[in-house]
Amino acid sequence: MLMLGRARQIRVRAQFSYDPTVDASMPCREAALAFRRGDILEIVSQDDAVWWQARLDKHNHVTRVGLIPSRLQQQERYA
Numbered sequence: 001m002l003m004l005g006r007a008r009q010i011r012v013r014a015q016f017s018y019d020p021t022v023d024a025s026m027p028c029r030e031a032a033l034a035f036r037r038g039d040i041l042e043i044v045s046q047d048d049a050v051w052w053q054a055r056l057d058k059h060n061h062v063t064r065v066g067l068i069p070s071r072l073q074q075q076e077r078y079a
Contacts, residue, residue, distance in 0.1 A: 010043040011057065018068060026067070027051070033066025039067065 020032030035056055043045060044065050045053040052070045055064040069077075 012041050012043060014039045014041055016074070021040075023069075024079070025073075031067050033063070033068050033069065046070070 008051050014035050014037050017036045019034050020026045020029050021034075023029075023032070026032050033041075033054055033056060039076045040057040041054040042057050043052055045056050048070070050070055050073050051067045055065050
């Protein structure tokens with residue numbers, strides 16, 4: 001976790017690839033963010049227990065904010 005000034009910035013490396021177009025549980029595919037294993041994601045919000053908001057960091061060029069499955073959501077899928 002990186003600390004920048006007063007704002008807390010959380011970046012994670014994706015441990016799996018995610019394609020929202022094939023995820024039946026995604027409530028709004030247009031608001032989702034696709035990513036690949038190994039991508040760096042900047043977590044913007046973890047307010048929802050199921051869907052987090054994140055940006056994809058592509059070589060210091062961040063993309064739009066979109067929904068990604070939370071850690072809890074992924075654990076439940078594999079359980």
